[in-house]
Amino acid sequence: MRAVRYIAINVFRESVRDRVPYNLVLFAMLLIGASYLLGQLTAGQDVKIIKDLGLAAISVFGLFIAIFIGIGLVSKEVERRSIYALLAKPISRPQFIAGKYAGLTLTLLVNVAVMTAALYAVLAYMTWVTPAHIKAGWEAPGVDPVLLKATLLIFVELMIVTAVALFFSTFSSPILSAALTFALYVAGQFNTDLKNFDQVVESKAAVWLARGLYHLLPDLSAFDVKLQVVHGLPVPAGYLAATAGYGALYIAALLIAATLIFSRRDFK
């Protein structure tokens, strides 16, 4: 467990050295700029749009971090040949994979937490400056704790993407890993279409193939509750728990597979 913790802390430090936290400054500037500009462009929908923009930015920034750092987690060590020094130490290969994953998850957690705090700060300011009669027409409060439900599921979704990136990183090149991870991310967004394939084709085999793919590919569209929380629509706690639980199990499956592949790799 100590080995995993050390590796995780080092991955986090490396991401700080790689100037990953710069995206937080960019995020804050984006939100502050948007809060001013949107007031000029929209018909009284600025708070809704700031919420949409904030949640989308948390998701996109996290996605870039998950993919572009995730794909280099293993391959960079192999390229730099530092893997030899690492594996010579009393660190098992599963510990190495778990530590790398935990480190990037910690980076994502800090990013998502800071971006969420920045979003709330902007929303608090907007709520403060908006007259009461306009606020009365809002579908949901400006500083709405329900937004945390969306950020929680975004974080779990990013954890899945990180696990996918790490999985590909154990056996392919960084460019190929990035392409495959992004392709899986896109496919994951269309997963519901695969589930409903029987509505558009007659062939039983095609329907079963689509159903199989639906279960095999990450069901990322289920993690998107941004629209519901922005409009103040209910997101049941059971749904959150079931989706987060699905995410945890899918991540576990990916990490076990990644460990399996990485354990068999020969670095000679």
Add this chain to the structure above:
Amino acid sequence: MIQGIAAGLCLVLAVSLQMMRDRVWPRETAAVEQLLYVRSPEAMKRLALGFDALAADVYWIRAIQHYGGERLKAGGAGKYELLHPLLDITTSLDPYFNIAYRFGAIFLSEKPPGGPGRPDQAVALLRKGIAAQPGNWQYYHDIAFVHYWSIGDAVAAADWFRRAAAQPGSPNWLLPVAAAMLTRGNDRASARFLWQQMLQSDQEWLRKNAERSLAQLDALDRIDGLNQLITAMGKPGGQPYSWEALVRAGRLRRIPLDPSGTPFEIDPVTGRARLSTASRLFPLPLSMGRE
């Protein structure tokens, strides 16, 4: 240091060149404004990759800019061709975008040059809103308004006001509005039915409003009866029309009174009966009642 100055200089030169180019060869922006790359809401929903709400915001901003831009065109030249597709995509990406349905319907139903004058599209957009949120009374209310203001169909408007009133959480003034619309649409039987229902209300202002409106409907019926009587009598030879002449001729027992007890007036030239401006029922909801 030198590299920094050189980089800054290059940037300044690039910006100067850009400004000069835009001055000498101004680019046509109108063509860009009129472009909608993806017209299919379903395709756009897929392209949004889970960022549907944000994409809806972008399309909503485009819809507002398009509407404003077309409206400001000189000489009422605005065509608003992209307004409906933009609103359709916006509401497909975010089916709960309340303002997009409500403001969008206003934009679409505005008559030229203030809008495209397409109340049919406005109603279709609001019906789409009802499909997404069947219990939202505001959409039914807005359809009623489109029918009343843009199409001029008071009876259809009353029907939609009545549907709005049937939705959960709707305000209690919707039913009186529906009844008033029916009266304006001259559907007195339906209007009377609705007003009689409101006589049972536990709110005094609604009951008083219903009592007054029922009395106005009675006044309208009496005016119709009087006009029929006057028409049947024909014009008195060389004399102006008057109640006294009708009473003398034995057609009326006395000068007719409205339900509030105020005498009706008669136009001495046309012979049309009308409500007195002194009556507490004045003005009647129908212009024909004042003729």
